[in-house]
Amino acid sequence: MIRGGKSYVSSPPAFSNDAKRLLVCTGNTVSVFSTSTGLQMGSLEGHVALVTSVIVVPAPSPAGRILCYCWTASLDGTIRYWDFSTPELMKTVDVRLPIFSMVIPSLLSQQNESSEKASDVFAYISVENIRAQETQPKALRGQVRKCNLTKSSLAGGVTLKETKKPEYITISSSGEFFGILDKQKLHIWKVPEIESERVVLKRIDLHHTKKFTVFAFHPTQRIVAAGDVTGRILIWRGFGKRTFSMGDGQANGRSINFDEDKPGVRGNDDADNCSTWHWHPHEVNCLVFSSDGAYIYSGGREGVLVVWQIDTGKKKFLPRIGSPLLYFVDSPDPSLASISCADNQIHLLKMPAMEMLKSISGIKLPFSPPEAVSSLCSGCIFDQKAGVVALHTENYGIQFYSLFDDHAISEVQVCERNHQPGNEITVVVTQLALSVDGSFMSTVEVRLPEEDIGGLVCLKFWTSDSQDKHFRLLTVIYEPHRDSDISAVAFRPTQLMAVTSSFGGDFKTWVCGNEIQKGEVQNTGWTCYAVGSYKKRPMTAATFSADGSVLAVAAETVITLWDPDRNILVAIIGDAFTPIKTLSFLGQSGYIVSASRGSRPQLSVWSLSKLSKLWSYSLQIEAVTCLGDPSTFAVLALLPKLATESQGMALGGRDGAILAFDVNKPDPMAVWSVRKAEGGALAFLQGSPSRENFTQGKTSRGLLAFVNGDHEYVLFDPYSDEATEHGVAHRKGLVSEETEKYGYSSVYGELQEFNHERNQTAEIIIAPSEKPWATLFSGSSQTLPPLTKLCSAFLESLLEKRTAVVE
Incomplete structure (x- = not known):
């Protein structure tokens, strides 16, 4: 069994001490990638739920031995200690609560002091209180707890903060401060110099009028920066000077109000001043100080990395990244950093020039097309011989992904589009088809009308001469079915022929012309070969038989069978309760499977020799595929919602079933x-x-x-x-x-x-x-x-x- 397609950007990654490896949270595992090649080197397997944190144990000194140990935390309620060079599991701590985030301050403080302490190692974790009742409107399910990693137990009775849901914990690079966000509040704790089970941590709160989204600590000074939902960045200087330096500066969680000028600081917040920067038009997703503290890196939905100079507020940009930014991570090597993007890609950057060196590309995540064309959009398409899946991407492209090797092969840009967050989607790639040998591809894109004016349907044919799926555009056909939308596209297995069906009541077959140039056969383009229709009914699905001798086109609730060479109607099989959405021949067996959706869904098997239905089920079908022998097939069905x-x-949590039939x-x-x-x-x-x-x-x-x-x-x-x-x-x-x-x-x-x-x-x-x-x-x-x-x-x-x- 092979599993893959996990998200690479569910949590921030971590660099190894020599910056030659990048540890990425990938579902229930931690994948180890080479930063020089971008290829996976290994994985840490053992967790049984989503891994939410990975922390590399720092080397004691720059000249010391390179350590290859890390701590990981997961929603399965365990914290694990690994040697990721082997890889080998060294220790497991079971806290029995889902862990959403974890920091270990002593690792950072030991690194800075260049000395090891013999005391216990403590971690601060953000967990979900599974005992809290969801039915209670004000139930606090999030908790910040303290865990003794040395003794493998939670610190009894120590709950630093309760929140409505578990929040992400951010720690300073020195390990002196850590904090969480809670709506319009920023809670910051100071880690004591000597930690123990019952030690009380001091805390300050910083307030804002808008909801916070992310924050970061300055590496050397008492400066904290936070981004909000409006795109603003707030910078507090001198936070916690009174509370964290005075024993009596804390009263009931609030700092004492000193009558002094604190520009930009709200109420009794413990900070010297607060300034605001604003460039991002949308919420800020990532915010990090540079290792020397001279710059701040910020990013959000715009797909632009902004570099701010702290002293002057001047900025420069890395534009056209192409996807919203989620995380920016520095490495021990000052010339290397990484950016995690919402399209499941991690880019390795050469600093400070901010040049992209390598990209670690995961499978593209699904997106929701506009409601007006959602019913027209097809799903994934497979190259069954190569073990490759082709998926629609949000930026008007097609990604080819190897299922066997779990990595991206290539991406084809169907139509050019710069990443513009917030703009309405005007073009959608609705249909996609591949030839049997994978050398030809057809796409259908729909340009949505503006105020019912200017809609356009475009059919494109592509060709590729390599196994790397680098397609080049061959033919563009505008409005192939006049002003009607295309319901299906399919290639003929044995010849360079394709069929498109439309809701306008017709289907068209297309052929590719060839000519010989310099001793090689060159494809010159695709042209219309024939047009067919049946009683002017909308054509809702189309496919060819395995030998290419029969073309089946669904005319709403009936199946019409055609001779594709002569374009002659051969037979009619009917009929279903609702319009047929999927047609599939079962190899050379002389059977065809149809699936219709809607108020009365139906999966039906038809005999071509008898021109009649063999049997059927009332099931919502998502996909149909033929298995190894011609008489066996499998379907993906949705379970009734009432049953789930x-x-x-x-x-x-299972809401569907794969059924294998003879x-x-x-x-x-x-x-x-x-x-x-x-x-x-x-x-x-x-x-x-x-x-x-x-x-x-x-x-x-x-x-x-x-x-x-x-x-x-x-x-x-x-x-x-x-x-x-x-x-x-x-x-x-x-x-x-x-x-x-x-x-x-x-x-x-x-x-x-x-x-x-x-x-x-x-x-x-x-x-x-x-x-x-x-x-x-x-x-x-x-x-x-x-x-x-x-x-x-x-x-x-x-x-x-x-x-x-x-x-």
Whole structure:
């Protein structure tokens, strides 16, 4: 089993002491990347939930031995100590509370003092109080706690602060101060010189009229800077001089009010003065002082890194990064830094010139298209032979991502666009298709009208001569179906032909012309070959058979079969309850699968030889794929929302299921329940993974790839028992619509099998079909529910329901 597609930017990364490695929180693991190549070198595996913090243990002195130890914290409630050069787990501390953030002040203070202390090592952690009741409107679920890492226990009775939700902890580079944000307040604590279990930490509060988003400490002076939701940066100088230096300067959490001039400081806040800078038009996401304290780096939704000179307020910029900035991290090497961006990329910068050296690119995160075109947008597209997935990106591009190697291959910019946060989206890439060999790509982009004027649909064909998926534009066709939107695009497997279907009531086939230049065949462009329609109905889906001899086009609720060479209508199969959204041929077997969504969703299997339906289910289908043999296929289905709401705990967050079918048998061969199924994709990969540990004769029949709605994915062998491990729940047995049921099962469905040895997995909820009530009371008395329960349901079924009209 291969997993990947995790976010690289859920938490700030950390550099090793020699700045040659970057440790990145990646889901339940910590990935170790080389800063010189940008490639992954290893990973720290052991946590069972999201890793939220990684802290590298600093070297005792610049000339000392390079240390390769780090602490990590996770939502699984554990803190772990690693040797990441091996990698090896050295120690585990279980606090039994989800940890959202962690700092260890003594590591930084030991580094600055160049001496090691024999006292216990303490960490300050931001945890969630899982015992707090969510039903209480003012429940405080966030806590800042103290943990003794040496004794592997929480400091008893020490809770520094309670907040509505867990907050991120920021610490100064000297380890002397740390703090959190709480709406319009900034709480700062001073770490005592000698720490113990019961020592009381002094705290000051700094106030603002707007909500804070991020803050940072000056490395050498008592200066703290904070950004807010409006894009302003506030800088307090001389914070905590009275409170942290005087034993009696704290009274009930508030500093004593001294009558002196404190320009810009609100109320009794303990600071000498406060100044404000403003350049960002949106909220500030990252804010960091330079290692020498002369500059401040800030960034936000604009995708621009701003460098402020502290003494003068002058600034310079690194523009066109292309995505909102989340974190800026300095390294022990002053010539190297990193920027984490919202598009799941980490850029390594050469400082102080701020030149991009390398980029660590994760899978692009999903985004929400405008509601006007959301129904037109297709999901992920797979190159099944290469094991590559193509995804839409927010900046009008297509990313090609290797599922086997878990890294980005290339990105194609469908139409040029500079990152402009806050502007309305005017262009959306709605459709995407790849040829079987992956050498051709087709995209459809829709330019939204402004005040119902100026809408445009554009069809583009691309070609690539390499396996690196570097596509070049070949043909641009404006308004291929007049003013109608395109519902589907598909390539013919055996020839350079493609089909586009439209809601305007027609479909078109396109062919690519070739010519010989200097002994090589050159593609000259794509032209329209034929046009077809059926009773002027909207064409909602289209696909070719595996041998390319049949073209299937869905005309709303019916399937029309065409000869693509002669453009002749061959046959009609019908019909579904709602418009068909997906069509898929099952290899060379002579069967076709259709899926429709809406108020009456339906998954249907049709026989081309009999031109009739074999069987069907009332399921919301997200994706269909053909497995290794021609008669086997799999679908990704959404569970009914009522079932997921009523059985939320039992389902464990699973809202979908992968069902594997043999076309001749309506009962599924296997069922795997999954999470985040909505917006997901499914494909059978014919290629082989490059990882040596996954090529031991188990993948000859290919792998099944599931990409969820967050673009996280898993590859597994559907023919083995491996899919039951690590979160892909497995069940066998499902009842189709055509299966007759009697007695108890006709009302309440089949009884569960009681098995002590089976895994605790989610149930697939399928509503039973309505059947005659003549057999309701058939069966053994011990298998029937109480008579009071049966009679109420039976009598209700005999009553005719009418809609009352109140005038």
